[in-house]
Amino acid sequence: MAEAGEAVTLRGELSGLFRSALSSAFPAAEEQPIIASCNNPQFGDYQCNNAMGLFGKLKGKEGAPKNPREVATAIVSGLPDNSTIADTSLAGPGFINCKVSSDYLAARINALMQQGVSTLAPPLRYKRVVVDFSSPNVAKEMHVGHLRSTIIGDTIANTLEFCGADVVRLNHIGDWGTQFGMLIEHMAELRPGGLAESRDEDVADLQQLYRAAKKRFDDEADFKSGDEECIAAWQRICDASRREFEAIYSRLGVTLQERGESFYNPMLKDVVEELREKGVAEVSDGATCVFVEGCEVPLIVQKSDGGYGYASTDMAAIKQRVTQEKADWVIYVTDIGQAPHFDMVFAAARRAGWLPEKGSAQPPRVSHVGFGLVLGEDGKKFKTRSGDVVRLVELLDEAKARCKDSVKQRREESGDPVDEAELEAAAKAMGYGAVKYADLKNSRLTNYKFSFDAMLELKGTPHRRHQFVLEHARERELAMAIVQFPEAVEDMLEELTPNRLTDYLYGLSETFSSFYTDCKVLGGEQEDSRLILVEATARIMRQCFKLLGITPLYRI
Structure with a gap:
């Protein structure tokens, strides 16, 4: 790397x-x-x-x-x-x-203190990286399933930026397709003023309308839409969804550049023609397809009725990212079920000459970062008691509320004054940070069980505990752990697995806890050198939290 x-x-x-x-x-x-x-x-x-x-x-x-x-x-x-x-x-x-050598470790710690954590960032061979993550659908509320893509992608982007890459954070939202035509048609028929009725749309209302429109689309053969006159209504739908998405991203501290499927519409025709001319795509049963060796079904880049689907958009997107964005590395963060689809997209792009041969060390490189499902404590898909998918905003509200109650109780029991503004800030940092850490600490490749009780348990969670000579064994252990931070960053980017960082952070906190238990810091002969170790540990921990997108909490 x-x-x-x-x-x-x-x-x-x-x-x-x-x-x-x-x-x-x-x-x-x-x-x-x-x-x-x-x-x-x-x-x-x-x-x-x-x-x-x-x-x-x-x-x-x-x-x-x-x-x-x-x-x-x-x-x-x-x-x-x-x-x-x-x-x-x-x-x-x-x-x-x-x-x-202990002298070597001491020198590295001194360099960290004098030059800063940024000097520990491993340099990359990739200078410009596109990270495609989050990607919710317009007219639908973000649910707990979007959490993984959003925070895994954010952590990868943060780490790449720490290592000096120019990162383009793209939100490939689902904002185009037949579903919007049927939604707009249903809105036009349902409302007294039709599409001319001006109003600010609400995503919750749109989701109910979408379900009703989908049922009509499936049941009524003549229920179709897609007319150009509907663009204004489509824009209102997008604006409503955009407001909800931004509110969630603001709470999570995530920044993204929106670039939905509609952005690539003008490119689709030329992309399909190029694939045909190069012999990459061929017509089969009226549809234009790319057949990939080893895959049972083809990649359909143009439907038999002349329409385009998400495969067409993904082909246009990968070409635009490597030719216009000049990306050295393009990373897609989606659920693991989409891995076969992206394997075909990457294979088609290689055949078209947009990417080097598989296994080549030459850029541009492409990677699919797949992740498993979020499950409930019963091991089944995480849902509400009514059986609906858990809305992400509800998950964040619950985490914040539980943390607020926990912090308030602790302060009341200890006799500390309770300042509401400070309590609110602590609840946000602790709640949102706990949600992120509970997810990121797991291997992204596996499903994991979400539990509020386990998420908020203070024990064993590093987010909540927190002339130079190494003489004591615990001092040396801590210095070694600090010096190994760049390796955790390097491993994370090599495998694109954020749990490499959480594992390192947990290990560092455990090592620091042992050091703090066995080594007197204040008042001893080694006070100065041990205070340096404490500060060096704090700097590395703060950097880890920054990469993970977690706000450090200095007081519970």
Whole structure:
């Protein structure tokens, strides 16, 4: 993921040292270092795991080592002089354990304090990145299912920006299609003033109208619309939805640039013609299709009646993003069920020459970030008692209300004064932050059970607990955890999995808790150096919260 900045991470520095060692000990092997954290810190901090694989490659050749441990010994002998590794040891058949120098850790902490957290950001080879996320549908209220796309996409965008990328945050809203024609037709017939009746639309009303219109569309063959005269009504519908979306995004602290399906309408005809001319698309049963090897159904880029669907829009969008936006990387954040669709879109774009061949290291790169469902505590799809999908605004209201009650109770029990403005701010930060963390801490690839009680439980939640020499073992553990922050960022962007950041944040808070329990900070001989560790931890935690889109809470 990093371009030339491996040395930003400790793991990268070790990779560089062992690359030199491998080149020195076995120059003909052209072996890349395999560096991982040690499972047991008792044996070391990191491990080089090349010996066994390299032994297999060299076996049978003249002068080859007799066993993997000989390979490991030769690698260690080839390490250049450095101030990073304090000690090495061999384990098992040839694992090389490394203990990082305490002086090195102290120097990294000092650099963090003097230069700031931003200097720890791993550089990217991708300079301009489009992140397509959230993507609700016009005329429908945002529900809990939109939460995952919104906050996963926001975290990815935040992290890319932290690493220096120019990020275009796109909200590919569903604002065009047959459904709007049927909704507008139903509105025209239902209201006394027809479409000429001027009013500010309400999304809740529109959703009820949409359901009624959908039923009529399914039941009545002559119920069709789509006339150009309906554009004004369509615009009112979009404006109403836009107001609701923006209210939700404001509460979540998420910024997006709206670019709905309608934006690509003028491009659809030319895109389909280009696909035909290049032999990527062909006519089948009257429809224009792209057949992708290994896929049972084709990608339909133009229907048999001449109309266009979301596949047409997605093809136009990917072309526009790589040719006009000049994106080096395009990331789509949707539910995992759409993965087969995007596989076909990406394959068609490669055949059209808009993307490099699959597996190529050359930009532009495309990634689909799929995620699982939000389930209720019963393991079924998260719904209200009446069986409706949970509205996102209701989820946020409930989280805020519960946190407000919790904070108020704690302050009353402790005898602290209750300031309503401060209480409101704390409830928002705690409630919305808890909703985000409860989601992001899970692997995005799996479904997860949502529980208000578990979400608001204070125990085990890092959001709510919160001349330099490393002498105590706990000091060293904490310094190591702080220095490993860039690796968490690097891993998150490599896999596009926000839980890499939440796992790191949780581990850092646990390590800090152990340090704070075992090491006296104020009033001891090591007060100055330990205060530096405390401040360094706080800076890293604040940066983690910023990447996750969570407002830190300094007092409960």
